[in-house]
Amino acid sequence: MDLSDLQEIAQKENAAAKPMRIRCCTAAGCLSQDGQALKKALDEAVAAEGLSDKVEVVGVGCMGLCSQGPLVQIDPDGPLYEKVTPADAPSIIASLKGEKCKARVGDPTIPFFSKQVPIVLENSGRINPERIESYIAVGGYQPLCHVVREMQPLEVCDLITNSGLRGRGGAGYPTGLKWATVAKTDAERKFVVCNADEGDPGAFMDRSVLESDPHRVLEGMAIAAYAVGASQGYVYVRGEYPLAISRLKTAIAQARRLGILGTGVFETRFDFRVDIRIGAGAFVCGEETALMRSIEGQRGTPRPRPPFPAARGLWGYPTVINNVETLANVPAIVRNGAEWFASIGTEKSKGTKVFALAGKITNTGLIEVPMGTPLKTIVEEMGGGVPDGGKVKAVQTGGPSGGCIPAERFDTPVDYESLAQLGSIMGSGGMIVMDEKDNMVDVARFFMEFCMDESCGKCVPCRAGTVQIYEILTKIREGRGKPEDLEVLRELCDMVKQTSLCGLGQSAPNPVLSTLRYYRHEYDAFITAKSGKAEAEANA
Amino acid sequence: MAVKTLTIDDKPVSAREDQTILEAAREAGIGIPTLCQLSGVANLGACRLCLVEVAGVPKLLPACVTLVQEGMQVFTNTERLREYRKMIVELLFAERNHVCAVCVANGHCELQNLAIAVGMDHVRYSYRFPKLEVDTTHEKFGIDHNRCVLCARCVRVCDEIEGAHTWDIAGRGAKSHIISDMNVPWGSATSCTSCGKCVQACPTGAIFKLGATVAEQIKDRTRLDFIVTAREKKQWVG
Numbered sequence: 001m002d003l004s005d006l007q008e009i010a011q012k013e014n015a016a017a018k019p020m021r022i023r024c025c026t027a028a029g030c031l032s033q034d035g036q037a038l039k040k041a042l043d044e045a046v047a048a049e050g051l052s053d054k055v056e057v058v059g060v061g062c063m064g065l066c067s068q069g070p071l072v073q074i075d076p077d078g079p080l081y082e083k084v085t086p087a088d089a090p091s092i093i094a095s096l097k098g099e100k101c102k103a104r105v106g107d108p109t110i111p112f113f114s115k116q117v118p119i120v121l122e123n124s125g126r127i128n129p130e131r132i133e134s135y136i137a138v139g140g141y142q143p144l145c146h147v148v149r150e151m152q153p154l155e156v157c158d159l160i161t162n163s164g165l166r167g168r169g170g171a172g173y174p175t176g177l178k179w180a181t182v183a184k185t186d187a188e189r190k191f192v193v194c195n196a197d198e199g200d201p202g203a204f205m206d207r208s209v210l211e212s213d214p215h216r217v218l219e220g221m222a223i224a225a226y227a228v229g230a231s232q233g234y235v236y237v238r239g240e241y242p243l244a245i246s247r248l249k250t251a252i253a254q255a256r257r258l259g260i261l262g263t264g265v266f267e268t269r270f271d272f273r274v275d276i277r278i279g280a281g282a283f284v285c286g287e288e289t290a291l292m293r294s295i296e297g298q299r300g301t302p303r304p305r306p307p308f309p310a311a312r313g314l315w316g317y318p319t320v321i322n323n324v325e326t327l328a329n330v331p332a333i334v335r336n337g338a339e340w341f342a343s344i345g346t347e348k349s350k351g352t353k354v355f356a357l358a359g360k361i362t363n364t365g366l367i368e369v370p371m372g373t374p375l376k377t378i379v380e381e382m383g384g385g386v387p388d389g390g391k392v393k394a395v396q397t398g399g400p401s402g403g404c405i406p407a408e409r410f411d412t413p414v415d416y417e418s419l420a421q422l423g424s425i426m427g428s429g430g431m432i433v434m435d436e437k438d439n440m441v442d443v444a445r446f447f448m449e450f451c452m453d454e455s456c457g458k459c460v461p462c463r464a465g466t467v468q469i470y471e472i473l474t475k476i477r478e479g480r481g482k483p484e485d486l487e488v489l490r491e492l493c494d495m496v497k498q499t500s501l502c503g504l505g506q507s508a509p510n511p512v513l514s515t516l517r518y519y520r521h522e523y524d525a526f527i528t529a530k531s532g533k534a535e536a537e538a539n540a
Numbered sequence: 541m542a543v544k545t546l547t548i549d550d551k552p553v554s555a556r557e558d559q560t561i562l563e564a565a566r567e568a569g570i571g572i573p574t575l576c577q578l579s580g581v582a583n584l585g586a587c588r589l590c591l592v593e594v595a596g597v598p599k600l601l602p603a604c605v606t607l608v609q610e611g612m613q614v615f616t617n618t619e620r621l622r623e624y625r626k627m628i629v630e631l632l633f634a635e636r637n638h639v640c641a642v643c644v645a646n647g648h649c650e651l652q653n654l655a656i657a658v659g660m661d662h663v664r665y666s667y668r669f670p671k672l673e674v675d676t677t678h679e680k681f682g683i684d685h686n687r688c689v690l691c692a693r694c695v696r697v698c699d700e701i702e703g704a705h706t707w708d709i710a711g712r713g714a715k716s717h718i719i720s721d722m723n724v725p726w727g728s729a730t731s732c733t734s735c736g737k738c739v740q741a742c743p744t745g746a747i748f749k750l751g752a753t754v755a756e757q758i759k760d761r762t763r764l765d766f767i768v769t770a771r772e773k774k775q776w777v778g
Binding site for chain 2 (some may be wrong): 491
């Protein structure tokens, strides 16, 4: 297998394509809306109309606009259909012959689509995630081939460093620096781990990438492995993502068969094997040291850092751990160059970020925008604001580790530093939109309950502190709060943040601290009001 | 082995490069409160009582697992640290049912000593009063989960010194609890050798000798150190 073989596969795949393609979303969101039956109905309708030699129905990954799913796109230049049911299938196929279609036509020119800059999602919704040929046909695996045959490992690290890529899991550590640290460490074995344990409530970016374009992540991992000198990789994916797991398994098997993974990648002396490890439902296993313990077969609890995984990782060996989205950026950076990537985004945050829009928002789904895009553009223009004319009150970024950003601050550009200044974090990319009906004490209490349940119990501040914070929030919410409770709450939050062992505990108080910062009056309202009145107000 | 020099609470201290801040501080006669730390077994960094401030480092660092560095300026007893330590001890007291007056470890309990050391005179948080089991199925020992602080000392001595790994932790968060074997009563745990190291290691009255008086429950941690020294250095000295 070399570049010419890849090109041959691509040519064959493109030549075999029929003049018309009907792209039908088969990612988890649309499958939950009967997407599988729709794909079958479309196949049957094509056969019934005798169009099998001209038209093909392709099951593709996520097209982004999940709230309007299942989505069907006719290529080339055909319409986009929304909320398609299996009953619409005959009508859609008939419309190919010029008849009028009954299915609802979507508008692909709305800001939701037009303001996106797809890098990570460039193939999502376009290629068939279950066929490696489909990925190769759009140039896939050429970057890996180039890297292993033409580049030195440290050159690859430099390339990623120069691109300015930072970790997309939330903390924003420079990826190239992480790789170079591992590359320069002498060890008999090294590992590459892909963190796909996406656990934040309301976040589904990584799931979508794995379901829609799994080869891209494998390619990113293989490039990372070559750069640091690893020959074994693990994808740690949460058990709640069965479709992502099955597509990853398919992808790994296909890549091995073609000699792209396994022994002698692209007929070089570089070996790279990838295995999947499935998480068993612990949020804390998204924390890198807990994740590694879990891969080792131990109880998934974090340990103090340093030593960082780059120095002492899996089984004590130097390990690169990157998030799905980080790795998915890598092939594009190799293909288009570091300068291209660095030209997108802001001074300190380069490239794009994928966000999962959820909550009280018209256009629920996935978007990819350049770093530095104002929150207003994301929530109001692209997301279409609150359905039924409601008013956006705040947006929670970074899940339970992040904070609420009030609507008055929506001119803030989305990048690592700006969000941190507002008391939130970039996080992995979940954005939960809240409207005027949402009470901020409830929001804080919801996230605190999540952290309390998901605390691993190893360190005292997180295990016992979150319980007490939750208790105080409940007391306030039920109208039993006293003014001095707010002081105790603030002290506890500060203590849990400063003294907890891992990121889960250190960031658990963020939702409380940020709502206290911007919505103190809502806490006060519950405390000053008599309990009955507070209840009535909350239920109104 | 290279030696590093540093200051702990403005006192110049020298330490081997493989020593932790805690070890260096203890050698210099500077006390840092600890709970999960136990000489002879691996350090967890879990109780967070030994957190210290280091000049130039924004985060607080656990002294038990942080290695000394040349020129490090460590502060072990700032007002902020004292306040956090007190809060941690209060959280522990509120978490389970720590009633000293009816405890077999009363008077020789590390949690009780800590409360005195950090100046805890009352608990500002609401007591959780969980309903927890007391397992006295073992012929010699008992475990009272109401008094457990989840320091995992028993887990570590059993695994690392005795090599039996009878103890482990199940559940997570506030529901974490110590289990024997695959969550069976201690008396049915076939891996247990009845060596009693966990009894000696337990900082509170959670693991105790059956049928012994309060005075007889005084724990002898030097026994654990003795075994570790005997094994690792081949020196049979107490």
